[in-house]
Amino acid sequence: MKALLLKWNQMSLVKRILVGIIAGVILALLLPSATVIGMFGSLFVSALKAVAPLLVLFIVMSAITKHQKGQKTNMKEILVLYGLSTFLAGLIAVIASFIFPVKLSLVTGSAELTPPDGIAEVLETLLFSVVDNPVSALMNGNYIGILAWAVVIGIALRSANNQTKDLLTHLSDAISQVVKWVIQWAPLGIMGLVFNSITTNGLSSLLDYGKLLLILIGCMLFMALIVNPLIVYANIRRNPYPLVLLCLKESGITAFFTRSSAANIPINMRLCEKLKLDSDTYSVSVPLGATINMAGAAVTISVLTLAAVHTLGIEVDFGTALLLSVVSAIAAAGASGVAGGSLLLIPLACSVFGIPNEIAIQVVGVGFIIGVLQDSFETALNSSSDVLFTATAEYAKERKAGGDIAVGA
Template identity: 55%
Template structure:
């Protein structure tokens, strides 16, 4: 085992950000210069994203279970609670900002034919019903299908039970977690190759002109996400650490956000966020739980998407929108966003639920979903970048707050 680590260390310790930038530049160049060749390079991106999605469920299950099982009584409580508060406040705040942006710059969309195979929840009770069913899902099925709510539920339950197990059992769990983490770090190191394939094939198949018809809608969506990422989130972090939040903000966007932009999956980006927290020497008992939880429930970008597209549909149909309904929409969007799956396009299928607030029928709402898929090349990538980078950012903020509170008053 030591030989494996010795051989892999130079590869693992090289600057991943620089390698990703090289892959990004080469992917753009190939996509513009030789589209026919670039399309075939998409296979590299598919392999990378599939590998991440393959290891992520196992990582979450083993890591969370091991962390809780080996956690001393009282450890992590000081950190986890503020992180959960940040997740909830950040998601609701993002929905409110999206309402304000939609009121200032109302957008109308040309509704297209709805996708026949799509299905969406018919009401808020169905969302909660699906949530409960996911929690009690068979653990093997949850891991194989990527049901992260079920994975978290089982890993937390097993971790709590195994806290009372023998020291040998807890040590085995710890070793298993380290082994899975090492495999994940190897997979992440192939990110430059995967991103090269993703960028080149996407640029070759869609082109920049594909977004021309939805420039205003995209501007509202991406502008709102930028405000949340560079204003709202840093303000929340400042409230926690009481010093300049932008070094952490920019770092998480650069390292976590860029990776999530191309994978378009919060779940697949869990290993990247874990590596950031590990490098900053944050308490593993905290980030081993907060990062997987964040990938499941911290969905500010999804809340923005649901809110903006729902209000765009209302404007397009001439539906009157009052302030109380808009505020209630922010709450509903936050709840819906927390139930969105951590996979590409997960938030779009919850738009019909929010559209129901304005009496918009399911068929018309599904046409809005179709529009979401059309602009998804940029919208979903930016949404995931915001979601995933804030998972790491809020975890860092809570841990730094705990350090500040432990320091003696001068």
């Protein structure tokens, strides 16, 4: 038994999740009355629900306090590129979700939903959520309020001493470690979620997940191969694909398998050095990009949120859909660098439409079921574009100065 457990732990999380999915399908077909199996899914979702608010608070707060003033870098241009790419990713995901609407199998319970009437009501809800009591926001899963307090406290602590900043970093790392521990139980949790889904709705529920996965991956590939190259071309006025493909090859492939932007930072730093970029810039932009440059996360948040909206029959106007793109971009910037980190930000976007946290967290569970591929593609897009936009900003500066640009060297 000990040897078996050792071999199990030595397997990659992706393989273990695949085993969990297969086990869930088989058990649902052979033992549909064994409801105890479904309990693993409920426990897994509850654990995610408990740790997500703290993760958002400390990850964002710690990232803001680390920024140092007075550094002469291309950070302003890079931040604009990060923000533009993330927003466009959310917008493209929203458009794709309207063209190819997907419904999920969720347990809505008896809670009555009161969908917003329009953009004015949404903005009013957002404003009151922002000024919510921080303790209340943490207790009730008000992610917009949590994000707002994290930003405000982070800015206030930028002038704090190094010991205070180190403490925040340690707290952030500790909570990220807790998330990693929870995610280690993902195979069992996903087995329970798949079991519940099939016994409740039949095998057809997996087809919904397949459609959802196709939309997610399609949007991410469109960003990586069409939108990002257009952004690069607009800045450097050269063929962007040598640089784009190099970043995807040397950063995207490793990120695909590590499924962690944070874990891919050393790979990105080495690639920046290979491209002979300014070390004062990439030493800041690459770690920061692992936190806030999250186009893939914006796609995930937008697509899964609108899947919940379509499932619940909530009508969405253009203004609210555009607002979702902005909220997805902001929420994505707070995504953790660990595998599946973006999924924990979905309740924030769902709150825009008045979707209860109890239902939103079920969407998070669906995200983990398809996360074997979704999170891999997402991380590959996120991490590879950290180097892509760092290089783009520097090459654009060289172009304006009249120098030669060695794109993809």
